[in-house]
Amino acid sequence: MSIHPSRRDFLGAAALLGASGLHPALAATPRLRLAILATSDLHMALTDWDYYKARPDPTTGLSRVATLIAAARKSFANTLLVDNGDLLQGNPLADQIARGGLSGGAIHPAYRVMNALRYDAATLGNHEFNYGLDFLERSLRGSAFPQVSANIRRSDGSTFLPATTILERRFVDEAGAAHDLKIGVIGFAPPQIMVWDKSNLEGRLTTDDVIEAAERHVPALRKTCDLVVALCHGGVGGGPRRKGEENAGLHLAEVPGIDVVVTGHSHRVLPGPDFAGQAGVDAVKGTLAGKPAVMPGFWGSHLGVVDLGLVQDGGRWRIADFACEARPIARRDGQKTIALVEPDPEVERLVRPEHEATRAYVDQPAGRFARSIDSYFVWTGRDPATTLVNRAQTDYARRLLAGTEHERLPLLSAMAPFRAGYTPDSWIDIPAGPVALRQVADLYAYSNTLVVVKVTGALLREWLEHAARVFARIVPGAAEVQSLLEPKIPSYNFDVISGLTWTIDVTRPPRTDAQGRIVTPEGGRISDLKHEGRPIDEAAEFLVVTNNYRADGGGGFPGMDGDRVVLRAPDGNRDVVLKWVMEQPEVTVPDERPWRFAPLGKPTTVAFDGAPQARSRLAEAPELREIAAVREGWARWAFDLA
Numbered sequence: 001m002s003i004h005p006s007r008r009d010f011l012g013a014a015a016l017l018g019a020s021g022l023h024p025a026l027a028a029t030p031r032l033r034l035a036i037l038a039t040s041d042l043h044m045a046l047t048d049w050d051y052y053k054a055r056p057d058p059t060t061g062l063s064r065v066a067t068l069i070a071a072a073r074k075s076f077a078n079t080l081l082v083d084n085g086d087l088l089q090g091n092p093l094a095d096q097i098a099r100g101g102l103s104g105g106a107i108h109p110a111y112r113v114m115n116a117l118r119y120d121a122a123t124l125g126n127h128e129f130n131y132g133l134d135f136l137e138r139s140l141r142g143s144a145f146p147q148v149s150a151n152i153r154r155s156d157g158s159t160f161l162p163a164t165t166i167l168e169r170r171f172v173d174e175a176g177a178a179h180d181l182k183i184g185v186i187g188f189a190p191p192q193i194m195v196w197d198k199s200n201l202e203g204r205l206t207t208d209d210v211i212e213a214a215e216r217h218v219p220a221l222r223k224t225c226d227l228v229v230a231l232c233h234g235g236v237g238g239g240p241r242r243k244g245e246e247n248a249g250l251h252l253a254e255v256p257g258i259d260v261v262v263t264g265h266s267h268r269v270l271p272g273p274d275f276a277g278q279a280g281v282d283a284v285k286g287t288l289a290g291k292p293a294v295m296p297g298f299w300g301s302h303l304g305v306v307d308l309g310l311v312q313d314g315g316r317w318r319i320a321d322f323a324c325e326a327r328p329i330a331r332r333d334g335q336k337t338i339a340l341v342e343p344d345p346e347v348e349r350l351v352r353p354e355h356e357a358t359r360a361y362v363d364q365p366a367g368r369f370a371r372s373i374d375s376y377f378v379w380t381g382r383d384p385a386t387t388l389v390n391r392a393q394t395d396y397a398r399r400l401l402a403g404t405e406h407e408r409l410p411l412l413s414a415m416a417p418f419r420a421g422y423t424p425d426s427w428i429d430i431p432a433g434p435v436a437l438r439q440v441a442d443l444y445a446y447s448n449t450l451v452v453v454k455v456t457g458a459l460l461r462e463w464l465e466h467a468a469r470v471f472a473r474i475v476p477g478a479a480e481v482q483s484l485l486e487p488k489i490p491s492y493n494f495d496v497i498s499g500l501t502w503t504i505d506v507t508r509p510p511r512t513d514a515q516g517r518i519v520t521p522e523g524g525r526i527s528d529l530k531h532e533g534r535p536i537d538e539a540a541e542f543l544v545v546t547n548n549y550r551a552d553g554g555g556g557f558p559g560m561d562g563d564r565v566v567l568r569a570p571d572g573n574r575d576v577v578l579k580w581v582m583e584q585p586e587v588t589v590p591d592e593r594p595w596r597f598a599p600l601g602k603p604t605t606v607a608f609d610g611a612p613q614a615r616s617r618l619a620e621a622p623e624l625r626e627i628a629a630v631r632e633g634w635a636r637w638a639f640d641l642a
Helices: 013-020 062-075 092-100 109-116 133-140 210-224 249-253 345-362 384-401 437-441 457-470 573-583 612-620
Strands: 031-039 079-083 121-123 152-154 164-172 178-188 205-207 227-232 260-263 291-296 302-313 316-328 330-333 336-339 365-369 411-415 433-436 449-456 496-498 500-504 526-531 541-547 565-572 595-597 605-610 625-627 635-640
Touching (some): 031 164, 062 079, 062 109, 062 345, 109 133, 109 345, 121 178, 249 291, 291 316, 365 573, 384 449, 433 437
Parallel strands (some): 031 079, 079 121
Antiparallel strands (some): 031 302, 164 178, 302 316, 330 336, 365 433, 411 496, 449 541, 449 565, 500 526
16 A cells, blocks of 8 residues: 555544544544654665675665655654664675674674664564674674564573563654654564574574564563564464464464564565465555554565554554555566665765675686576576586585595585576576676575585485475466466575486475475375486485585475584585685586476476576577566566476
8 A cells, every 4th residue: 555644744634533433522632643664684785786796786775775764754753663684694795794703893884874774673583693693792782773582582591682672752743742652662583593593503592482472572561552563573474373483474463462563584575466365464455464564575675664543542542544565666667677766875885894895805706617607497407506506515525524434425415596586686697707706606695504414315305305395286288377386485495406316296296395294195296316327225325415504404304403414514605615616727517407397298388487688598498488477577488398
């Protein structure tokens, strides 16, 4: 729903009362408007600079969101500004700062900027913990605004961060009179941080279920405050509530006493079509369980705005009406991107020293590629980017395992395509010839550390079954074009394991659910699984190079709980890839296709959304043809599974 605060400035009292359903007898009751402004999942996109492609990106950046914040503050007499986490990790700037360690009590540039923008409160996301607890705590010292988290505690039971904060603010009503209000803010992180960052947090922190933590803390906050705002760094899951769920936004909104919910984590937008048709969600109005809510995209793509009409009732203020909006910083017009706001020069000035140092670092030469490397055709089985990473990981692990009890076991490597269409511009595209460090870094987008696990052949099969959930179930011979991919399963959970070959039958249902539980016991999608050309021995043991996220349980892969780890390397996966590239006189990557789709025997057209830039590379994927796009800014590629 669009917000037009300037138009509301001219609304009379009668019109407002009619819209809110208030009885005329309350005509003299004080009323005020309060706008809650929200960011989430900024991932260190403090400016609009793309460090991987060395160019501005008008679709990202807190510097551009800052312009929207300033405009909102001019439109609304009363505002609060909050952040919903996943701030400190996500790009080379983040890595550069973490590498320096914030020595000498320096203020983290993210908080330097946010302090200047006058944020009122924030919570933590899961990626805040990627660089370790010590770095996080040093970073948090630079925050001039309260940080809250109700479901994270130290292992001894003591407080890590305050569960809640109460913001005492003086707001002006529509008649110009001032009123003192108390706004309670409570925050939550995914409990899964104890899995995803096990090596950083085990023995130091513990997490609680989001809903149980809310039920413990919200009643006291409700008694004290006029309004309670929940910052939930979790998405909007559906179905019955499950203890410990990652995406608890919808069930959190059902907790009595919470008035407004800010969500994130899943990098979607609410209000908006991302949640159309989902039970309990009004994707147009922007509500969860009937309560106002926003999810403001990612990387600074949107500013969430919850416009509240508050009325004084019995000495307290309550919500009489509301409107929710996710305001974008850019829009798509066909294949063109049009900026809607300019960046705030003060934000760019505040981060300039670290920004320039990062640019200089990532622009260094790293090596030379004999061929171009891209990720445009991942979903057809052609993925030289993943092949390159798997080769680097295997070479690194083989050296570390030499002379150990494990060196004789077959060594495999698992890697998922990270840059495979997160946005219309999010693809690997590195031309042949000299390459810079930033281009190599783009091959591995996350700050994971390299881990080796020992598994059986049977578990390898289950690993690949779980990865194959990324594909939708296809009806053979259907006349219409069918979407190949499940839209809510991220590409980073489609592991490709080098050293194996296999076939995927997308006409069959997935064997596992999101938690890795077997839901189709009579079979699965994976067949013809071989190692070195021979059917795999399901009792045999193998070593697989992967990352700490996967080895410790990230993605819900069967058997991955941290207990199968035989090596935790001292280096990050991204650094392993970079070192390997720098060691090669020239990087050559074979055209490996370890997996293929099972032929269906009858014409069956499937399609996936891809990059318009891939048109120049179609000679490499002759099976593809372009059909009409269904989403703005994308191309749509179709092929036949017959």
